[in-house]
Amino acid sequence: MFCRNCGAEVKDEWKICPNCGKEIVRNNVKHEQVNQQEKKNNKKNKKKIIVGAIIGVIVVVSVGVTYGVNTNKQKNTQQKTTSVSKKKKKTKEIKDFSNQDFEDLIGKSEDEIKKIGIPKVEKDEYVTSDLAINISMKKGKVKLIHIGGDEKTSPSFHGVKLGMSKEEAEKKLKDAYPETTPSAEGLYAINYEKKEQVVCFCNVDTDKVVQLSYLALTEKDVKKLKEDIAKEFVFPDSANKYLSEDEIRKVDVDEMNIGRNEIYARHGYIFTDENLKQYFENKYWYRERVSADQFKEDELNSFEKKNVELIKKVEDEVNGTSDSTDGQETNNSDSVNSFIGMEGAYQCGSDAESGLIDVWKEGDSIYFAMGTQENPGILGGVGGGMKGTIKDSRTVTIDYGEGLIFTLIWDDAESFTITRSIPSGWNVIDEITDNATYVNEKYWVS
Template sequence: MYCRNCGKELKEEWEICPYCGKAVNRSNDPEKNGEAVSSKESVQTGEEKADLTSGSKKVTGRLLIKILSLVAVVCFFCPLYLFSCAGRELFTLSGLDITFGFEYMSEEMEGILSFGALLLLPLIAFLLSFGKKNTAEDSKKRNLKHYIGAACSFAAVLLALYFSATLTGSADGTPLSVTVEFAMILLIMANLLAAAIAFYQIFLCSPREKNGKQLSKASVGIRSALKLAGLSILIAVICLIPTAATPSVDPGEYLEETEPEEEPANLADVDMEDMIGATMEEMEAYGFDDTGILEDSPVSIVYDDNGKVSEVIIEGDADEAPSFHGVTMDMEKEEADTLLSDTYDILQDSGDVGFSRVKSETRECVTCALEEGLVKLIEYRTLTEEEYAEMQDEINASLYIFPDSDKRYLTEDEVRALDAHQLLLGRNEIFARHGRMFDMQELADYFNSQPWYNGTIPADQFDSSVLNDHERANADLIKRIEDEKNGTGSAAFAGKMGVYCSTTQPGGIETGRVEVTDLGNGSVQVDLGWLGGAVLLSETAQVLDSSTAEFTTYGITVTLIWSGDSNLTMIRNGGSLGDSYLDEITGGLNFVWAAEFNQR
């Protein structure tokens, strides 16, 4: 007969089932009625209890073990450990890498064969979870499968903890660090849960009687746990035998081989911009000594007072030298400049010799030395305030004809040192600084090519009052010498020298008066005012041709045009001269040479 509660075979004389402790129910005993008894016909067999379902077929213990074992198998192929140095990630290793070895920096690293047990043991547990439901006669076989499956899962947990402790411990005292990845944590948890479910199956199926004496549930649990622990440890030790027999695959061995200080060539894969601010200890991991020198290396560094990297110099072969902000040795100038320009906004171009780029906010400077248009040296450092100011002056000197014409009075000697075309550009850059646009195509093209220029004001709307005293005086000086260099002079001038009077009275007040005096060297002096009154404006005009002279004051150009030798008209180009009377007489008013005021 069989127990109607646990399905175990019982002796006829037993009144209480020694396996589950329940009273034997002989009512409606199928055997007494001559009917065959099978475990399938029992109300609840031991196998059903072991599957944690009490007859339900929705989720069984065996199904959970299958799922958890497969999770552990999948995790084995994922990155299990992260290796890093000085805060920089170097590489990750999966279970296959650690088992069969891997290649790092062109070096073959030996594997740990025993690590493969983390794949094999969950597979065994997975396979043992299959099979048809056993009858009561198969209870011993069923229990053995539960023991082996649980022991494999728990042994996998022990091995995973052992290998993790060994790998992380091997990195102690070195610049390397080993981090256990999420996949390894998940592998341990999956095996642990599978072992726990299998252990509960063992507990449910274990006999409750020994030598005719009934055992308590606590006693059964303790006996089962001790058996499972012993079997798990035995399996784990057996799995470690390949490692013990092969000392050359000790984890610490390849940890040491991956230290950057022993492989300085790995700098070729480093962008040294990432090392700015790194500590002396971090750089020692790459082999640099406390003076910033790395023997036989294309890189040298300088530490600041706080022991952090503040300067970097890179040179040497392109295959061995690291990069800086993506710039590498033998890179073409244009490509290198493009890469740097997204962060380092100020350019100082030295032509074929090289160039520098500076981050204006922090004064960080990257200099590239060139040979035949290719980068041969990269230097990084932070400029002092004085160096930055000096560089700005040099940059301005290369961008402007007269870099400081808005801050000081130019001397005649420095203006005369330039040719007429340079003076044309230098004079108009005074107006260009204030956003004036230009109708002359040559000037428009030139200033549009300058990085500092932003033309926003049309020429006929430009107000010269925005010019300061330095700019007004310098514009007049440059114009005078510019016209002189263009070859115009008083010898070819047809207009009479002397006093001219307006044919009408400006504003109905006084007769306008203009006196023209020959100064030689292609220039004349022009005095403006009213007849019998004070001179309101005195300027030097440059003779442009036989009937035209021109002067610029306050950023406004006034052109004197003769019709014949005695009739004069003045035309003002631009804004106001600051006096309504002067504005009127230079606004196209007609003047004639007055004989009565020109008697000698």
């Protein structure tokens, strides 16, 4: 359990929190009381929905507001709701909010909040009779909105609906809450400038949103959030902006390796390297989701893809090599056997100027030669080919030096797409490696 005052983890038998010195408030409300329908689904499907502690004290407090009521308070809530209904009859409870977006409530007065059809159970707090939706006010302004319950009748928030995938929810929230961070619960989306945070709680099996919380932050909250996130990541902003070389060079090469791999860890990549696996399993936000052979590079956004390339480039420079075996799935002796790509010639067209790339394996290594139908082997055609680095079962990079890195991602065994980090200096090479799709010649159809 957690201290309701400071968020520190405490033991059941403790009466005083050793972290803040405050008396520990007990929470007797069972999680399954939040929503009977979710309880039935969880029991039927044996699925675990994580609704745990969130970064620092901030969301621990917000979840405490929603769930941290004791049994007597639940009884009081129901009694007060009944009392409001029977005696005052001012609030007729609405059961279906599916056509409403509760983000519209932010900035509204309490008089306007009263009109939406949620009973007021005590000062500054509005709760539906099934406890699925909660709105808390502070000094006449919305402090917290929590949305749970039936996805068919629940409201949305900034376009995010219950039942939506985490990926889709992140895209919806990105314009207004641009700082996104994964969590064991699902996803945090934060607007530091407006001091607002949205938390999406997701089902651990389906990654679909099952609950939503909005929280208005204080200056102290924002400061603590930034500090807590900074402690968890080598490069906290690598998913939200392009890193500079100066930022990367501020850390040592081991941290670069971790910083590059934490980009994959954010997406639930399951590491085979035991050191990386152990490191990320100790991070509260990491949740294993996708095995190496199922992971696709297109899960990374544009910032992440470029940052992976740049971090790797700086790593190699510091290491004095362009063929580092550190980092995400770069051990070729393990990876070459699980690599799905076929050997052979791949083409992206049939005319003389279309690209032709040869792929072959030698022992635990993979090699490439790159050119056109008319002029094969412009790169790698002499001297035994260009050696590639297997990143995972579908991805190979070729570091040509001076910042030029080719990335080949196999869609299936017989086709891949190739991109490059910078112009190569050869127009013909640039044309055939500009996000071009290649198919093994055995499967090519004109």
